[in-house]
């Protein structure tokens with residue numbers, strides 16, 4: 001097992017009815033910006049619950065953060081905070097709203113000319129306003145991690161950054177919020193959290209026995225409850241297990257002491273930036289082809305995964321590993337998620353070349369746990385995914 005340092009300061013308030021506790025968690029004198037998305041919270045009762053809990057507080061609302069949060073919109077929220085001298089951000093939404101809020105709390109304190117540089121140049125974030133979240137869509141793990149991803153449609157860019165300064169102080173995880181999620185978003189949540197787990201597991205063995213079992217526990221639970229939540233999001237037990245899996249899949253616990261990859265995400269973000277495909281679906285398009293190309297480096301873990309998650313016990317390591325890839329693609333398809341780029345767009349020609357060009361330009365010359373997946377490999381992976 002590799003050495004590690006791990007600190008996660010986010011407090012979790014988990015369960016039915018926890019939104020009512022917002023008042024006791026947010027400092028009494030806080031001047032709050034309440035950030036939300038396109039309005040789902042006004043239709044499903046979450047907005048009312050939040051406002052009821054914050055009764056008597058000074059709250060300024062800012063709605064309209066789109067999926068794949070847009071830089072220009074987030075900068076409008078930064079202006080509101082500065083103009084109205086607000087000092088606390090409460091994000092009520094899915095990954096997009098929470099990621100957007102993380103960017104906002106950092107951008108408010110940014111001293112340079114152009115906050116986009118926080119992403120474009122990955123400038124270090126030294127300070128940020130305090131942030132808390134009410135999660136409405138289990139998927140990204142953003143509610144308990146220091147990362148965020150922001151898009152700029154004008155230039156078809158989607159870039160990420162991270163800083164301990166933007167960890168939410170606390171997050172409310174009420175599993176009943178998933179009752180209003182459409183099937184598409186429920187499937188996305190299962191697909192994204194499954195891939196988060198794989199990014200931190202499907203590398204090579206380093207004797208992280210417990211980390212492997214943690215990851216396998218999440219994968220097994222997701223295969224068990226995935227279909228159930230999609231069919232019946234009112235089943236509280238499944239919803240609670242699903243929600244907690246999503247948070248644990250990316251609060252960095254399972255990554256400690258073991259190698260991580262994140263190559264599938266790096267390529268997937270480009271498919272969203274270029275074609276507007278839902279984040280989770282880009283991962284399903286890339287992962288089988290990525291694992292095929294990286295087969296030699298990953299075959300031992302692929303075989304272990306095939307055995308422990310999919311009960312494939314016959315055959316050589318190579319045969320089991322190949323079955324592991326087949327099962328992964330079938331799992332995504334069983335969620336109703338297509339796994340070819342041409343299922344989503346007719347304009348896929350040139351995508352592979354453009355992504356390889358972007359990676360070369362950014363100096364991303366080696367992805368993966370061995371930093372040896374080159375732009376030429378990326379070109380091949382994406383072409384194989386057409």
Ligand code: NZQ
Pocket residue numbers: 036037038039040041044065066067068069093094095096097099136137138139140141142145147148149177178179180181182185188192250265279
């Ligand atoms: O905007 P509203 O009207 O709220 O509708 C949203 C949105 O249209 C809707 N929704 C959310 N909660 C709902 C609901 N509809 C009904 N009932 C509810 N309870 O769902 C739609 C999608 O929401 P979004 O927040 O975009 O989805 P998700 O949580 O999948 O977030 C995706 C974003 O997170 C980034 C992705 O790249 C993408 O930009 N990620 C963030 C990560 C992180 N911070 O660690 C890691 C991930 O790998 C990912 O990259």
Ligand code: ZN
Pocket residue numbers: 140192195196265279
């Ligand atoms: Zn993801």
